[in-house]
Amino acid sequence: MYLQNIKLSNFRSYSYLDLSFSDKTNIICGKNAQGKTNIIEAIHYFSTLKSHRFVSDKELILSGCDAAQLQILFQKDENSTRSRKMKISLSKTAKRELYQNDIKEDNASFLGGFHSVLFSPEDLNLIKGEKEQRRKFLDADVCQIRPRYYKILKYYHSILRSRNKLLKEEHVDPALFEVYTDKLVEFGTEVIIYRALFVERLKETAKKIYSEIATGKESLTLRYESELFDEFVEDRQAIRDCFYQKLEQVKSEELLFRTTRVGPHRDDLEFFLDDKNVKIFASQGQQRTIILALKLSELIFIRELTGSYPVLLLDDILSELDRERQESLFAYIQNCQTIITITDAQKFEVPGAKTFLVEQSVVTEQ
Numbered sequence: 001m002y003l004q005n006i007k008l009s010n011f012r013s014y015s016y017l018d019l020s021f022s023d024k025t026n027i028i029c030g031k032n033a034q035g036k037t038n039i040i041e042a043i044h045y046f047s048t049l050k051s052h053r054f055v056s057d058k059e060l061i062l063s064g065c066d067a068a069q070l071q072i073l074f075q076k077d078e079n080s081t082r083s084r085k086m087k088i089s090l091s092k093t094a095k096r097e098l099y100q101n102d103i104k105e106d107n108a109s110f111l112g113g114f115h116s117v118l119f120s121p122e123d124l125n126l127i128k129g130e131k132e133q134r135r136k137f138l139d140a141d142v143c144q145i146r147p148r149y150y151k152i153l154k155y156y157h158s159i160l161r162s163r164n165k166l167l168k169e170e171h172v173d174p175a176l177f178e179v180y181t182d183k184l185v186e187f188g189t190e191v192i193i194y195r196a197l198f199v200e201r202l203k204e205t206a207k208k209i210y211s212e213i214a215t216g217k218e219s220l221t222l223r224y225e226s227e228l229f230d231e232f233v234e235d236r237q238a239i240r241d242c243f244y245q246k247l248e249q250v251k252s253e254e255l256l257f258r259t260t261r262v263g264p265h266r267d268d269l270e271f272f273l274d275d276k277n278v279k280i281f282a283s284q285g286q287q288r289t290i291i292l293a294l295k296l297s298e299l300i301f302i303r304e305l306t307g308s309y310p311v312l313l314l315d316d317i318l319s320e321l322d323r324e325r326q327e328s329l330f331a332y333i334q335n336c337q338t339i340i341t342i343t344d345a346q347k348f349e350v351p352g353a354k355t356f357l358v359e360q361s362v363v364t365e366q
């Protein structure tokens, strides 16, 4: 994947931006709050149709404006001769619109067109942070590689909201409750299968990379954690049956607490080093190596799936990694286009890199 150009209008702090990138390393340098992450956010939005900062689309539009436009020009791989164009229109009053080569598309066909992997300081908190952060990590990645998942997940959340709303009513209509429960199980099972299969695939690569870059000899394992099974097996019917069974068991609890107590909205991603849960004992250094291995696995996984590396976005992360981890990172990413942001306090030079300076959302090429 080679991102050639991005154009933004009225996106975040940019009334207008037009940037062309090198196919190797690009460095965007600037003090805090000048607009570096805003560029990274715009690029990554094309891969996940969400802001990685988990804000609504409205907040992405320049204050005082009603709409924003984002456009990228890219090549799928080094053998491509034609560039593709993707465009997104965000509006405060109308529905989001998506275009690929000027043809209007829905979410599912748009997703999977442009791949990028983002690594930012918030990721370093993934292991010890809230469960929700790990679910969002999984969801963003699965959306990018399995476009159908976006709709399924959205549908699941809307059923969950409806079911929770019903549970809060004075009188819970049993017929409607049953309808919602059926849909919850149907879509919840799909969400679990998509996520768990992704973890199964990612875990092999993560294990291998961890053993290559870690100083210790421990072995890394990832596990999709759900109340519905101990070990994941791709058996749709078994998961559904167990889902119904658990819901039946917690029914009185649900009516008492007025909320849905079982489902993928409570699941988690767990990390183990030699069978020990990393959340409890891992040092800062081990956590950083695990996250680095995880990010590199995403990169390699997407390459295996699509035949080309995604664009790697390193937002303010290099200063968080020591020299050794930086070297491990660079050893893996030589063949991949990289867009790096740094604050100018840091000295960081890559021979042949294209460098930009950002000051108050004005970008100049160095």
Ligand SMILES: Nc1ncnc2c1ncn2[C@@H]1O[C@H](COP(=O)(O)OP(=O)(O)O)[C@@H](O)[C@H]1O
Pocket: 011, 012, 013, 014, 030, 031, 032, 033, 034, 035, 036, 037, 038, 039, 059, 060, 061, 062, 063
């Ligand atoms: N919707 C918006 N409209 C106008 N300005 C915004 C909007 N969203 C964020 N900003 C501004 O963008 C700046 C932060 O940009 P960011 O890219 O996060 O900075 P950094 O260079 O530290 O990564 C802040 O000054 C903030 O006020």
Ligand SMILES: [Mg+2]
Pocket: 036, 037, 038, 315, 316
């Ligand atoms: Mg930033």
